[in-house]
Amino acid sequence: MVLKYHEGGAMSDDPVVANPEFYSVVFENDRVRVLEYLDGPGDRTAQHSHPDSVMITLSSFVRRISADGREVRVELPAGQVRWLDAQRHAGENIGGTETHSFFVELKEPRPAADGEPSAVLGPRT
Structure with missing residues (x-):
């Protein structure tokens, strides 16, 4: 993963640093996080x-994923496994349940x- 830090490490593309209230590391080794x-x-x-x-959904959810002026609505049931191409984005929970x-x-x-990010935004099969 390529991290992008501003002076002093205040901002990052790492989801755990950029959004610590939502993301946490539960396992890491030299091959995966x-x-x-x-x-x-x-x-x-x-x-x-x-x-x-690889994304594994534990709950059903509806989200909007956005990047570079594009938006994609993502609605997935619990128990799904999806591939996620490397990408930079922001997300919003637009449903009535937790993600x-x-x-x-x-x-x-x-x-x-x-090494360039995919043109695909959001998860896919």
């Missing part, structure tokens, strides 16, 4: 980045990739 995410209706995240990741999920972030670079 596992984040737990939990928010409530109306909560919003600051812009942050994810490397290539509770895990992200398994891959630390190894994508094979034969130039």
Whole structure:
């Protein structure tokens, strides 16, 4: 994961640093980092980045994901597993339930990739 810090480390693209009230690290080794995410209706995240990741939903939710003037509505039931291409975005819980999920972030670079984020915004199968 590429972290972007301003002078003094005050701001970061790391979701745990940018949004500590929503993200926490529950496991980490030299190959993966596992984040737990939990928010409530109306909560919003600051812009942050994810490397290539696997997302596991623990609750059903409706969210709006936005980046670079684009927005995507994401509605998923509990118990889903989705791929998340590396991306920078902000999110908002626009539903009536908590968003509770895990992200398994891959630390190894994508094979034969130039490291640029995907044009895909939000999760996919």
